[in-house]
């Protein structure tokens with residue numbers, strides 16, 4: 001969080017042209033105008049796409065500095081919401097968490113996933129992406145990462161009741177400029 005507080009403007013400008021390629025397939029699973037929660041929205045570029053397409057988006061980030069950056073892009077309020085303070089139940093048809101739950105400490109991830117599961121409507125779709133690895137650690141900016149394996153990540157989802165949980169992998173980049181293996185998880189809450 002220290003990194004995002006200090007680098008909010010620089011990080012937001014860097015990310016502005018980097019909308020996730022997974023966003024279109026995620027939105028295609030949702031009805032027109034669906035209610036979507038974005039967690040860890042950063043500079044707000046993915047929320048902007050969702051809003052432009054007519055979805056009912058609640059944009060949030062745990063960093064007040066990042067939330068202010070997103071507000072500048074979106075021209076609307078962005079809620080400061082740490083993942084572990086999500087209290088809503090049965091509200092959202094979609095929850096989008098691109099490259100942000102990777103900062104949740106391993107011992108807290110199951111709790112955060114349970115809160116996300118509770119916030120989804122039955123049949124709601126939840127996307128999250130993680131940098132893959134074998135053990136938690138920090139990058140060269142001292143940002144904490146949980147760096148899960150596919151198996152460990154699946155074990156964090158399975159205690160909850162999902163209709164489906166799918167994980168696919170690719171090789172991609174990040175703000176640190178390093179080539180990284182990514183895990184992309186799409187989970188559908190049971191109806």
Ligand SMILES: C[S@@+](CC[C@H](N)C(=O)[O-])C[C@H]1O[C@@H](n2cnc3c(N)ncnc32)[C@H](O)[C@@H]1O
Pocket residue numbers: 001004015039040041042043061062063066081082083084097098099100101103104
């Ligand atoms: C790697 S950035 C990704 C931002 C955006 N989703 C994107 O794809 O560009 C991670 C974001 O997660 C936010 N974040 C980190 N820890 C958080 C927490 N505990 N609760 C909520 N947001 C958090 C950071 O402030 C930052 O905006």
